[in-house]
Amino acid sequence: MRWDTIPEMVLSAADRFGDAEAIVDGPVRLGFAELAARVRSAAGAFAAAGVGRGDRVALCAPNSVEWIVAAFGLLTAGGVLVPVGTRLRAEEIADVVVRSRTKMMLVRQGFLGRRYGAPSGVPVIDLTEGFLDGGAPFERTVRGTDVADIVFTSGTTGRPKGVMMNHTQTLRKYSGWGDLAGLREGDRYLVVSPFSHTFGYKAGCIAALLKGATIIPVPVFDTGRVLEMVERERVTMLPGPPTVYHALLSAPGDRFTRGGHDVSSLRTAATGAADIPVELIRRIASELPFASVMTAYGLTEAGTVTCSRPGDSFEDIATTVGTPCEGMQVRIADDGEVLVRGYSVMQGYLDDPEATAQAIDADGWLHTGDLGSMDERGRLRIVGRKKDMFIVGGFNAYPAEIEGFLMEHPAVVQAAVIGVPDERLGEVGKAFVVRQGPVSVEELIAWSRTRMAGYKVPRHVEFLEELPLNATGKVMKDRLRGDWPPASTE
Template sequence: MTWETIPQMVLSAADRFGNAEAVVDGAQRLSFIELADRVRRAAGAFAGAGIEKGDRAAIWAPNSVEWIIAAFGLVTAGGVLVPINTRFKAEEAADVVRRSGAQLLLVQQGFLGTQYTGPQGVPVIDLASDFLADGEPVEPTMTGTDIADIIYTSGTTGRPKGVMMNHRQTLRLYSEWCDLADLRQGDRYLIVNPFFHTFGYKAGLISSLIRGATILPVPVFEIERVLELVERERVTMLPGPPTLYHALLDAPDTYDLSSLRAAVTGAADIPVELIRRVKTELPFQSIMTGYGLTEAGTATASRPGDTFEQIATTVGTPCDGVQVRIAEDDEVLVRGYSVMQGYFDDPVATAEAVDAEGWLHTGDLGSLDPDGRLQIIGRKKDMFIVGGFNAYPAEIEAFLLEHPAVAQVAVVGVPDDRLGQVGRAFVVANNPVSEAELIAWSRDRMAGFKAPRSVWFLDELPLNATGKVMKDQLRQLRSLDIEESQ
């Protein structure tokens, strides 16, 4: 079955799956029929608040049934969804709200003790209020080529850019994703990946409603909570970063995990032994790895029959309708229907990212094996991944340079046993400041995963002939016996 728009697909789930459970969130249990009704009413609420076709609204909140209803209600009203990272501080979120032109900001007040505020002039609505239930049901009127969402991602300049995707490309790609990931009707899908991310929203919510899987949102990753839900709710589908599977393997064997069937993960470097242990020590029958980015969704994926080593060391072959090639400088290029419609209100950045032949320049470095499997060998943009979250050095460096004692700074990712990688800042100071002070200052101003976990002070940064910092030399410093000065 094909749909032109996301609302058509979401609302049709009522007819396709009826009284089966659509969402389980604590004490709240909604059938597909009930979810469709709530979405229609939410659409009416957005329409009543002045949202018209093409208008943007932002959601800055954790995974929950209210997030689901708000997001699909918004797009059903013809609006464009702008999800915001819950780890963002107020200034970071306000920047996204302002530049996206969002007319409303929906939040969950009190989450992790935070009172969420938006920029001046943008109404803030608490998801716990009656707003979503107050509208008169409306029906969608958009087309498949209309923009459905703008998901902001950071680039090497540190300035977040809004990736525009339309309804049709999203539905086509994640219909295929359901097959690749072995997502089935009746599956119980524990969604650890945040809804503000493509993985959580599209490979999570949209895929579940395409296939008829029950959604179980997890607002904060806590392994004990995950284990309890897997056992009590008989979870079958559990995607997540490699750190999730490390945690499952280290968990006490008192929990019944026998319902688990399908795993999906992805990272540049996954130990072969981890994949082997997941397959042999846990109940999973299928494991998929893949390569994706906000600008193109899931571009490649492993296939059934791939070996442990192929699953761990490559990210599979291109999805249907997607081409991948390696440029002369080893950059991974992607072309096809799933490539973004562009960066919102940023034609210059769009032209820099997508060339005249339609190839998206990913900024990642890679190679293709003889069978066409993609291997990611590095990150051209120096991005590193902290517990599943992308961290961009240029953005972190821009924040650190605002500190009066920091004259120069370069940030690199270094290995971490628990999170995979964390940031280390190499600082040239012009006034006395300690490592602890800089880390605390950073945590007050940026999301926790971005804040550096260590600071090394240097007399000067290594520069090349053009004045650029040679970060490869900084990465090598960690293996040298040098003293960390405070």
């Protein structure tokens, strides 16, 4: 790796790739040299606004060229980036802003029909009003060991925590990710994952700038719009959660045409989830033009930990998350929890030494909260979250495994399972299912009994029009346990 800091890497892209397209955002097309110039100007704007080394700035905006310029301009001014999801509620945004003690907040007013605000005393600047263009070119010296960003965990269960990462570990991690994904100079990279999340920001923007790929940001996922962009921009890279590929496969067409659009340029898919049905991987590889499909396991606290490798079988790619990345160690604790150690483990949780000590033990092992197993070839399989496991009559039941079985039914497009109280067995499974064809509760339960052990079979099924997902495609199971109303029970 040639750079210690993210600003060094971003600004060097001007010399490395010149006028080749760095970003395509609707009518806006920026070359790498022009991007570097805009980043320096944005850094000057932050400095003029009083942002110094180590000051934190919140960025709450959709995937866009402005987000990219703002983020890297801030880092070039020596600031610390605090990405904020645009779909968070006002009180959730305020919580992140207050706890991270941000100096200012940048937003895109009107996105999703919302007006974004911050607690009293925190200036709110609209990215569309010219702030980024108003500064004189500027760079401030930072160190590779300085904290570069504070990314708050998704908070699907419990209060989000601020994860601190430095410049050097981020550059090393996502240079390696790009190598494993086959990302290369000249690729056209459609980034559908939110920039407020590690997958969109780091495996997306940073990896693309490391390798010289063109970033094509998608602010809101819409299948028809994405297919049109793939055709128009000749997209080669399309990573995303499994739901993205379900959407592409549901569009009518064949291997090279979907929804009336030419998708033959697609080369590389990359996804990740606790348990992806083998059938989905087979369909991605056989019904879409991707030459390679990569699955990976990662978390905000450590970035990407394991990845599949070229040549892996459909079953390996679908049922495991590959082997550890360079510089990372993985082991399974006695209770089945996945432990991770290596250079990319976080600096700690923001202002929470107690939670940091609970997460990272004295030997440097990060306790992920995920349950898994390792096979004889060193491949990791994730079976679910430690806190999601439920016990049926003395047997451990893992929702991710049961969800994988349910997804094999031809009428099931999505499934989420939780444990609910049962007078006789203590707990039993309850499945929330999104259908793509006719099936009744009784039929699905009877079918399940032919596919899995009796204690794993859900005793209750509710059919929904959609599952409650956060911005990164994870099911918010706390909503299923609480205020998420079912569309129907039959």
